[in-house]
Amino acid sequence: MNHEQISRIYDAHYNPTLALLFDMAKCPVESRSHGTRVYDDRGQEFLDFACGYGVFSIGHTNxxxxxxxxxxxxxxxxxxxxxxxxxxxxxxxxxxxxxxxxxxxxxxxxxxxxxxxxxxxxxxxxxxxxxxxxxxxxxxxxxxxxxxxxxxxxxxxxxxxxxxxxxxxxxxxxxxxxxxxxxxxxxxxxxxxxxxxxxxxxxxxxxxxxxxxxxxxxxxxxxxxxxxxxxxxxxxxxxxxxxxxxxxxxxxxxxxxxxxxxxxxxxxxxxxxxxxxxxxxxxxxxxxxxxxxxxxxxxxxxxxxxxxxxEGLVQRAAEIGPYLQQRLAQASRAYPKLGLGAPGIGLMTGIQLRNNMVENAVWLQMLKRRVVTGLSTNPMTPRPVMRFFPPLIVTREEIDRAGDALDDSLKELDRVPGLALDLANQAAKVQFHLPKPLLRGILKSLS
Ligand SMILES: Cc1ncc(COP(=O)(O)O)c(C=O)c1O
Missing domain, CATH: 3.40.640.10 (Type I PLP-dependent aspartate aminotransferase-like (Major domain))
Structure with a gap:
Protein backbone atom coordinates (compact mmCIF):
# COMPACT_ATOMS: atom_id res chain seq x y z
CA MET A 1 0.00 0.00 0.00
CA ASN A 2 1.26 3.49 -0.70
CA HIS A 3 1.04 6.63 1.46
CA GLU A 4 -2.23 7.77 -0.03
CA GLN A 5 -3.99 4.41 0.27
CA ILE A 6 -2.97 4.03 3.91
CA SER A 7 -4.15 7.53 4.68
CA ARG A 8 -7.50 6.91 2.93
CA ILE A 9 -8.11 3.75 4.98
CA TYR A 10 -7.19 5.58 8.20
CA ASP A 11 -9.62 8.35 7.21
CA ALA A 12 -12.48 5.96 6.49
CA HIS A 13 -12.05 3.25 9.09
CA TYR A 14 -9.52 3.98 11.78
CA ASN A 15 -8.57 7.52 12.82
CA PRO A 16 -9.72 10.38 10.54
CA THR A 17 -8.05 13.14 12.61
CA LEU A 18 -4.72 11.34 12.50
CA ALA A 19 -5.17 10.83 8.77
CA LEU A 20 -5.74 14.57 8.33
CA LEU A 21 -2.64 15.49 10.32
CA PHE A 22 -0.63 12.83 8.55
CA ASP A 23 -1.68 14.25 5.18
CA MET A 24 -1.01 17.85 6.08
CA ALA A 25 2.34 17.21 7.68
CA LYS A 26 3.38 14.66 5.06
CA CYS A 27 4.38 12.40 7.95
CA PRO A 28 6.40 9.33 7.08
CA VAL A 29 4.75 5.90 7.02
CA GLU A 30 6.93 4.06 9.52
CA SER A 31 7.96 0.78 8.05
CA ARG A 32 10.99 -0.35 10.05
CA SER A 33 13.15 0.86 12.89
CA HIS A 34 16.46 0.08 14.51
CA GLY A 35 18.48 1.67 17.30
CA THR A 36 17.95 5.43 17.24
CA ARG A 37 16.52 5.39 13.69
CA VAL A 38 13.16 4.86 12.04
CA TYR A 39 12.73 4.36 8.31
CA ASP A 40 9.77 5.19 6.10
CA ASP A 41 8.34 3.16 3.24
CA ARG A 42 10.64 4.95 0.80
CA GLY A 43 13.70 3.99 2.79
CA GLN A 44 14.27 7.51 4.17
CA GLU A 45 15.99 7.51 7.55
CA PHE A 46 14.81 9.60 10.53
CA LEU A 47 16.56 10.18 13.83
CA ASP A 48 14.06 9.36 16.59
CA PHE A 49 14.17 12.01 19.30
CA ALA A 50 10.58 11.35 20.44
CA CYS A 51 10.99 7.63 21.07
CA GLY A 52 7.31 7.25 22.01
CA TYR A 53 7.95 9.68 24.92
CA GLY A 54 10.20 7.09 26.52
CA VAL A 55 8.95 3.78 25.12
CA PHE A 56 11.99 2.94 22.97
CA SER A 57 14.52 3.78 25.67
CA ILE A 58 17.02 1.06 24.79
CA GLY A 59 16.62 1.80 21.06
CA HIS A 60 14.31 0.17 18.54
CA THR A 61 14.44 -3.57 17.83
CA ASN A 62 17.29 -4.32 20.23
CA GLU A 311 25.13 -0.92 28.96
CA GLY A 312 25.12 1.60 31.81
CA LEU A 313 22.22 3.50 30.22
CA VAL A 314 21.09 5.21 33.44
CA GLN A 315 24.55 6.71 33.90
CA ARG A 316 24.58 7.59 30.23
CA ALA A 317 21.34 9.60 30.57
CA ALA A 318 22.85 11.43 33.55
CA GLU A 319 26.04 12.23 31.64
CA ILE A 320 24.86 13.03 28.13
CA GLY A 321 21.49 14.59 29.09
CA PRO A 322 23.03 17.93 30.13
CA TYR A 323 24.73 18.19 26.72
CA LEU A 324 21.40 17.83 24.93
CA GLN A 325 19.81 20.34 27.28
CA GLN A 326 22.65 22.76 26.66
CA ARG A 327 22.19 22.52 22.86
CA LEU A 328 18.46 23.15 23.24
CA ALA A 329 19.06 26.09 25.59
CA GLN A 330 21.57 27.63 23.14
CA ALA A 331 19.08 27.33 20.28
CA SER A 332 16.36 28.85 22.44
CA ARG A 333 18.56 31.81 23.43
CA ALA A 334 19.56 32.44 19.81
CA TYR A 335 15.90 32.84 18.77
CA PRO A 336 14.17 34.54 21.73
CA LYS A 337 11.08 35.33 19.62
CA LEU A 338 10.41 31.59 19.40
CA GLY A 339 12.23 29.83 22.24
CA LEU A 340 11.62 30.31 25.96
CA GLY A 341 14.12 27.89 27.50
CA ALA A 342 15.02 24.22 27.80
CA PRO A 343 13.65 22.57 30.94
CA GLY A 344 14.20 18.98 32.00
CA ILE A 345 16.54 16.52 33.61
CA GLY A 346 18.69 13.76 32.10
CA LEU A 347 17.34 12.75 28.72
CA MET A 348 13.83 13.96 29.60
CA THR A 349 14.06 17.40 28.08
CA GLY A 350 12.68 19.74 25.43
CA ILE A 351 12.43 23.29 24.18
CA GLN A 352 9.72 25.62 25.44
CA LEU A 353 8.13 27.52 22.57
CA ARG A 354 6.13 30.71 22.02
CA ASN A 355 2.81 28.96 21.38
CA ASN A 356 1.21 25.76 20.11
CA MET A 357 1.34 26.80 16.47
CA VAL A 358 5.05 27.51 16.71
CA GLU A 359 5.45 24.09 18.25
CA ASN A 360 3.63 22.48 15.32
CA ALA A 361 5.74 24.45 12.87
CA VAL A 362 9.06 23.55 14.57
CA TRP A 363 7.98 19.91 14.67
CA LEU A 364 7.28 20.00 10.91
CA GLN A 365 10.58 21.74 10.23
CA MET A 366 12.42 19.08 12.22
CA LEU A 367 10.63 16.35 10.31
CA LYS A 368 11.77 17.98 7.08
CA ARG A 369 15.30 17.66 8.43
CA ARG A 370 14.66 14.00 9.30
CA VAL A 371 14.46 14.35 13.05
CA VAL A 372 11.31 13.17 14.86
CA THR A 373 10.56 15.13 18.05
CA GLY A 374 7.67 14.81 20.50
CA LEU A 375 4.72 17.20 20.29
CA SER A 376 3.59 18.28 23.75
CA THR A 377 0.03 17.05 22.95
CA ASN A 378 -1.44 19.30 25.62
CA PRO A 379 -3.36 22.17 23.98
CA MET A 380 -3.98 23.70 27.41
CA THR A 381 -0.32 24.65 27.67
CA PRO A 382 0.03 28.17 26.27
CA ARG A 383 3.85 27.86 26.15
CA PRO A 384 4.33 24.19 25.29
CA VAL A 385 7.54 22.23 25.68
CA MET A 386 8.27 20.23 22.55
CA ARG A 387 9.87 17.05 23.80
CA PHE A 388 13.32 15.75 23.01
CA PHE A 389 13.29 12.20 24.43
CA PRO A 390 15.95 10.31 22.48
CA PRO A 391 16.67 6.65 23.21
CA LEU A 392 19.18 6.38 26.09
CA ILE A 393 21.74 4.95 23.65
CA VAL A 394 21.91 8.30 21.81
CA THR A 395 25.40 9.52 20.89
CA ARG A 396 26.90 13.01 21.09
CA GLU A 397 27.04 13.10 17.27
CA GLU A 398 23.32 12.35 17.07
CA ILE A 399 22.61 15.09 19.60
CA ASP A 400 24.62 17.46 17.42
CA ARG A 401 22.66 16.41 14.36
CA ALA A 402 19.36 17.10 16.16
CA GLY A 403 20.75 20.34 17.63
CA ASP A 404 21.83 21.56 14.17
CA ALA A 405 18.40 20.67 12.77
CA LEU A 406 16.79 22.69 15.55
CA ASP A 407 19.05 25.70 14.87
CA ASP A 408 18.12 25.60 11.18
CA SER A 409 14.41 25.09 11.89
CA LEU A 410 14.26 28.06 14.25
CA LYS A 411 16.26 30.21 11.83
CA GLU A 412 13.75 29.53 9.07
CA LEU A 413 10.75 30.26 11.28
CA ASP A 414 12.30 33.36 12.77
CA ARG A 415 11.58 35.12 9.49
CA VAL A 416 7.82 34.96 10.17
CA PRO A 417 6.61 38.05 12.12
CA GLY A 418 5.58 37.37 15.73
CA LEU A 419 2.07 38.74 15.11
CA ALA A 420 1.51 36.25 12.28
CA LEU A 421 2.61 33.41 14.57
CA ASP A 422 0.17 34.54 17.24
CA LEU A 423 -2.71 34.94 14.77
CA ALA A 424 -2.05 31.48 13.34
CA ASN A 425 -2.06 30.18 16.89
CA GLN A 426 -5.44 31.79 17.59
CA ALA A 427 -6.87 30.13 14.48
CA ALA A 428 -5.34 26.78 15.39
CA LYS A 429 -7.04 26.85 18.81
CA VAL A 430 -10.03 25.48 17.00
CA GLN A 431 -7.73 23.36 14.89
CA PHE A 432 -9.99 20.45 14.14
CA HIS A 433 -13.06 22.57 13.45
CA LEU A 434 -11.44 24.78 10.83
CA PRO A 435 -12.19 24.11 7.18
CA LYS A 436 -9.48 21.75 5.96
CA PRO A 437 -8.17 24.04 3.15
CA LEU A 438 -7.67 26.91 5.64
CA LEU A 439 -5.87 24.68 8.14
CA ARG A 440 -3.73 23.25 5.35
CA GLY A 441 -2.86 26.79 4.22
CA ILE A 442 -1.75 27.83 7.73
CA LEU A 443 0.40 24.76 8.22
CA LYS A 444 1.85 24.97 4.71
CA SER A 445 2.90 28.59 5.21
CA LEU A 446 4.67 27.66 8.45
CA SER A 447 6.40 24.52 7.23
C1 LIG B 1 2.76 9.67 33.06
C2 LIG B 1 1.86 8.72 32.33
N1 LIG B 1 1.00 7.95 33.04
C3 LIG B 1 0.18 7.08 32.44
C4 LIG B 1 0.18 6.93 31.07
C5 LIG B 1 -0.74 5.95 30.42
O1 LIG B 1 -0.05 4.90 29.84
P1 LIG B 1 -0.73 4.00 28.68
O2 LIG B 1 -0.82 4.86 27.47
O3 LIG B 1 0.23 2.86 28.52
O4 LIG B 1 -2.04 3.57 29.18
C6 LIG B 1 1.06 7.70 30.30
C7 LIG B 1 1.07 7.56 28.83
O5 LIG B 1 1.64 8.30 28.10
C8 LIG B 1 1.92 8.62 30.94
O6 LIG B 1 2.77 9.38 30.24
Missing amino acids: PRVQAVMLRQLDKLATAPQLAIHEAAAELSTKLGKLLPGDLKRLFLCGSGSEAVEIALRIASLRNPKRTRFVAVHHGFHGKTVGAMGVTGQDYLRKPFEPIWADVRFVPYGDVGAMKEAIGDGAAAVLLEPVLGGGFITTPPRGYLAEVREMCSRTGTVFVCDEVQTGFGRTGKMFAFQHDDIVPDVLILSKGFTGGHVSMAAAVVRDSIANEVAELSAADPLLYMSDTGGSPLACAVASEALSVILD
Missing part, protein backbone atom coordinates in the same frame (compact mmCIF):
# COMPACT_ATOMS: atom_id res chain seq x y z
CA PRO A 63 18.98 -7.57 19.07
CA ARG A 64 19.43 -9.01 22.58
CA VAL A 65 15.77 -8.44 23.40
CA GLN A 66 14.66 -9.77 20.04
CA ALA A 67 16.62 -12.99 20.59
CA VAL A 68 15.00 -13.54 24.00
CA MET A 69 11.64 -12.72 22.52
CA LEU A 70 11.95 -15.35 19.81
CA ARG A 71 13.14 -17.98 22.30
CA GLN A 72 10.24 -17.24 24.63
CA LEU A 73 7.74 -17.25 21.75
CA ASP A 74 8.95 -20.72 20.92
CA LYS A 75 8.69 -21.89 24.52
CA LEU A 76 5.68 -20.25 26.20
CA ALA A 77 4.24 -16.98 24.94
CA THR A 78 1.12 -16.72 27.06
CA ALA A 79 -0.25 -18.62 30.02
CA PRO A 80 -3.68 -18.67 31.66
CA GLN A 81 -4.23 -16.43 34.68
CA LEU A 82 -4.17 -19.29 37.11
CA ALA A 83 -0.82 -20.65 35.87
CA ILE A 84 2.52 -19.64 37.34
CA HIS A 85 5.65 -19.30 35.24
CA GLU A 86 9.38 -18.79 35.59
CA ALA A 87 9.46 -15.60 33.49
CA ALA A 88 7.37 -13.67 36.05
CA ALA A 89 9.44 -15.02 38.94
CA GLU A 90 12.66 -13.94 37.22
CA LEU A 91 11.32 -10.50 36.45
CA SER A 92 10.14 -9.88 40.01
CA THR A 93 13.51 -10.98 41.37
CA LYS A 94 15.43 -8.73 38.99
CA LEU A 95 13.20 -5.70 39.54
CA GLY A 96 13.05 -6.34 43.28
CA LYS A 97 16.84 -6.00 43.54
CA LEU A 98 16.64 -2.51 42.06
CA LEU A 99 13.83 -1.24 44.24
CA PRO A 100 14.37 0.19 47.71
CA GLY A 101 12.66 -0.72 50.99
CA ASP A 102 9.67 -3.01 50.85
CA LEU A 103 8.60 -1.75 47.42
CA LYS A 104 8.51 -5.29 46.08
CA ARG A 105 5.02 -6.51 45.20
CA LEU A 106 4.41 -6.62 41.46
CA PHE A 107 0.98 -6.28 39.86
CA LEU A 108 1.58 -6.86 36.16
CA CYS A 109 -0.65 -5.64 33.37
CA GLY A 110 -0.61 -4.35 29.81
CA SER A 111 -0.69 -0.54 29.91
CA GLY A 112 0.18 2.42 32.10
CA SER A 113 -3.51 3.32 32.48
CA GLU A 114 -4.29 -0.18 33.70
CA ALA A 115 -1.48 0.06 36.27
CA VAL A 116 -2.94 3.36 37.50
CA GLU A 117 -6.34 1.65 37.83
CA ILE A 118 -4.71 -1.00 40.04
CA ALA A 119 -3.16 1.74 42.18
CA LEU A 120 -6.53 3.48 42.54
CA ARG A 121 -8.22 0.24 43.54
CA ILE A 122 -5.54 -0.60 46.08
CA ALA A 123 -5.76 2.91 47.58
CA SER A 124 -9.56 2.65 47.79
CA LEU A 125 -9.35 -0.73 49.52
CA ARG A 126 -6.63 0.47 51.86
CA ASN A 127 -8.70 3.46 52.97
CA PRO A 128 -12.31 2.33 52.39
CA LYS A 129 -13.82 5.32 54.19
CA ARG A 130 -11.86 7.88 52.17
CA THR A 131 -13.20 9.04 48.83
CA ARG A 132 -10.75 11.86 48.10
CA PHE A 133 -7.86 11.61 45.63
CA VAL A 134 -5.30 14.35 45.23
CA ALA A 135 -3.55 14.93 41.91
CA VAL A 136 -1.93 17.85 40.10
CA HIS A 137 -2.99 20.30 37.41
CA HIS A 138 -1.75 19.10 34.01
CA GLY A 139 -0.71 15.70 35.37
CA PHE A 140 -1.41 12.76 33.06
CA HIS A 141 -2.25 9.25 34.25
CA GLY A 142 -3.97 7.60 31.30
CA LYS A 143 -7.19 7.30 29.36
CA THR A 144 -9.11 4.52 31.08
CA VAL A 145 -11.98 6.05 33.03
CA GLY A 146 -10.51 5.87 36.54
CA ALA A 147 -7.08 7.09 35.43
CA MET A 148 -8.69 9.87 33.42
CA GLY A 149 -10.53 10.93 36.57
CA VAL A 150 -7.23 11.84 38.24
CA THR A 151 -5.68 13.36 35.11
CA GLY A 152 -5.20 17.10 35.52
CA GLN A 153 -5.58 17.97 31.84
CA ASP A 154 -9.13 19.32 31.91
CA TYR A 155 -9.81 19.00 28.19
CA LEU A 156 -9.35 15.23 28.45
CA ARG A 157 -11.16 14.64 31.73
CA LYS A 158 -14.08 17.06 31.78
CA PRO A 159 -16.21 15.41 29.06
CA PHE A 160 -16.47 12.30 31.28
CA GLU A 161 -17.14 13.91 34.65
CA PRO A 162 -18.28 13.10 37.26
CA ILE A 163 -15.90 10.13 37.61
CA TRP A 164 -14.67 10.09 41.19
CA ALA A 165 -16.61 11.54 44.11
CA ASP A 166 -13.88 13.95 45.13
CA VAL A 167 -10.65 14.75 43.29
CA ARG A 168 -8.61 17.78 44.29
CA PHE A 169 -6.19 19.14 41.72
CA VAL A 170 -3.35 21.26 43.05
CA PRO A 171 -0.52 23.17 41.36
CA TYR A 172 2.55 20.99 40.78
CA GLY A 173 5.33 21.72 43.26
CA ASP A 174 3.14 23.72 45.68
CA VAL A 175 3.63 22.16 49.13
CA GLY A 176 1.03 24.38 50.85
CA ALA A 177 -1.72 23.51 48.35
CA MET A 178 -0.86 19.81 48.65
CA LYS A 179 -1.05 19.99 52.44
CA GLU A 180 -4.44 21.64 52.33
CA ALA A 181 -5.79 19.14 49.78
CA ILE A 182 -4.61 16.11 51.78
CA GLY A 183 -6.07 17.57 54.98
CA ASP A 184 -6.30 14.90 57.65
CA GLY A 185 -5.95 12.14 55.04
CA ALA A 186 -6.94 11.28 51.47
CA ALA A 187 -7.18 7.88 49.82
CA ALA A 188 -4.15 8.64 47.64
CA VAL A 189 -1.94 11.29 46.11
CA LEU A 190 -0.86 10.70 42.50
CA LEU A 191 2.16 12.49 41.04
CA GLU A 192 4.66 12.25 38.22
CA PRO A 193 8.08 12.88 39.80
CA VAL A 194 8.86 15.10 36.80
CA LEU A 195 5.71 16.60 35.27
CA GLY A 196 5.49 15.60 31.57
CA GLY A 197 2.49 16.56 29.41
CA GLY A 198 3.77 19.73 27.77
CA PHE A 199 5.77 21.07 30.72
CA ILE A 200 8.71 18.86 31.75
CA THR A 201 8.76 20.50 35.17
CA THR A 202 11.31 19.21 37.67
CA PRO A 203 9.82 19.84 41.12
CA PRO A 204 11.55 22.08 43.65
CA ARG A 205 14.16 20.15 45.61
CA GLY A 206 12.55 18.41 48.57
CA TYR A 207 9.00 18.55 47.16
CA LEU A 208 8.65 14.78 46.85
CA ALA A 209 10.08 14.31 50.35
CA GLU A 210 7.51 16.75 51.76
CA VAL A 211 4.65 14.95 49.98
CA ARG A 212 6.05 11.63 51.24
CA GLU A 213 6.04 12.96 54.79
CA MET A 214 2.46 14.29 54.52
CA CYS A 215 1.25 10.96 53.12
CA SER A 216 3.01 8.93 55.84
CA ARG A 217 1.62 11.16 58.58
CA THR A 218 -1.98 10.90 57.33
CA GLY A 219 -1.97 7.30 56.06
CA THR A 220 -2.46 8.49 52.47
CA VAL A 221 -1.17 6.18 49.72
CA PHE A 222 1.57 7.95 47.74
CA VAL A 223 1.53 6.88 44.07
CA CYS A 224 4.50 7.87 41.88
CA ASP A 225 3.63 7.59 38.22
CA GLU A 226 6.94 6.83 36.49
CA VAL A 227 5.51 5.86 33.12
CA GLN A 228 7.63 8.56 31.44
CA THR A 229 10.44 8.94 33.97
CA GLY A 230 11.15 5.29 34.83
CA PHE A 231 14.04 3.08 33.68
CA GLY A 232 16.77 5.69 33.57
CA ARG A 233 15.25 8.53 31.57
CA THR A 234 16.07 11.20 34.18
CA GLY A 235 19.55 9.91 35.05
CA LYS A 236 18.41 7.68 37.93
CA MET A 237 16.80 4.28 37.43
CA PHE A 238 13.61 5.79 38.94
CA ALA A 239 13.06 9.53 39.30
CA PHE A 240 11.86 9.29 42.92
CA GLN A 241 15.49 8.37 43.76
CA HIS A 242 16.55 11.98 43.11
CA ASP A 243 14.70 12.86 46.31
CA ASP A 244 15.69 9.75 48.21
CA ILE A 245 12.15 8.70 49.01
CA VAL A 246 10.17 5.48 48.65
CA PRO A 247 6.63 5.82 47.27
CA ASP A 248 3.86 3.43 48.33
CA VAL A 249 3.03 2.55 44.74
CA LEU A 250 5.24 2.90 41.67
CA ILE A 251 3.66 2.91 38.21
CA LEU A 252 5.85 1.56 35.41
CA SER A 253 5.22 1.18 31.70
CA LYS A 254 6.70 2.73 28.51
CA GLY A 255 10.40 1.77 28.79
CA PHE A 256 9.64 -1.49 30.60
CA THR A 257 10.23 -3.69 27.54
CA GLY A 258 11.90 -1.04 25.40
CA GLY A 259 8.78 -0.98 23.23
CA HIS A 260 9.08 -4.60 22.17
CA VAL A 261 5.82 -5.79 23.82
CA SER A 262 3.11 -4.11 25.93
CA MET A 263 3.87 -4.31 29.61
CA ALA A 264 3.16 -2.26 32.73
CA ALA A 265 3.14 -2.71 36.47
CA ALA A 266 1.97 -1.22 39.70
CA VAL A 267 4.70 -2.04 42.22
CA VAL A 268 3.29 -1.85 45.73
CA ARG A 269 4.99 -1.82 49.12
CA ASP A 270 4.67 -5.23 50.80
CA SER A 271 3.05 -3.76 53.90
CA ILE A 272 0.26 -2.13 51.87
CA ALA A 273 -0.24 -5.15 49.59
CA ASN A 274 -0.62 -7.35 52.68
CA GLU A 275 -3.21 -5.08 54.28
CA VAL A 276 -5.20 -4.96 51.05
CA ALA A 277 -4.98 -8.73 50.61
CA GLU A 278 -6.67 -9.16 53.97
CA LEU A 279 -9.40 -6.72 53.04
CA SER A 280 -10.05 -8.23 49.63
CA ALA A 281 -10.00 -11.84 50.83
CA ALA A 282 -6.79 -12.35 48.84
CA ASP A 283 -8.49 -13.33 45.59
CA PRO A 284 -5.50 -14.29 43.37
CA LEU A 285 -7.22 -13.07 40.20
CA LEU A 286 -8.48 -9.76 41.53
CA TYR A 287 -5.92 -7.58 39.74
CA MET A 288 -5.07 -9.84 36.81
CA SER A 289 -6.12 -9.94 33.19
CA ASP A 290 -5.84 -12.54 30.43
CA THR A 291 -2.76 -11.14 28.71
CA GLY A 292 -1.17 -8.79 31.27
CA GLY A 293 2.19 -10.08 32.53
CA SER A 294 2.42 -12.87 29.96
CA PRO A 295 5.58 -15.03 29.95
CA LEU A 296 6.58 -13.28 26.72
CA ALA A 297 6.23 -9.79 28.20
CA CYS A 298 8.01 -10.82 31.42
CA ALA A 299 10.97 -12.39 29.59
CA VAL A 300 11.30 -9.38 27.32
CA ALA A 301 11.10 -6.93 30.24
CA SER A 302 13.79 -8.92 32.11
CA GLU A 303 16.13 -8.73 29.14
CA ALA A 304 15.41 -5.03 28.51
CA LEU A 305 16.31 -4.39 32.15
CA SER A 306 19.58 -6.33 31.70
CA VAL A 307 20.38 -4.22 28.64
CA ILE A 308 19.84 -1.02 30.68
CA LEU A 309 22.13 -2.32 33.44
CA ASP A 310 24.83 -3.93 31.26
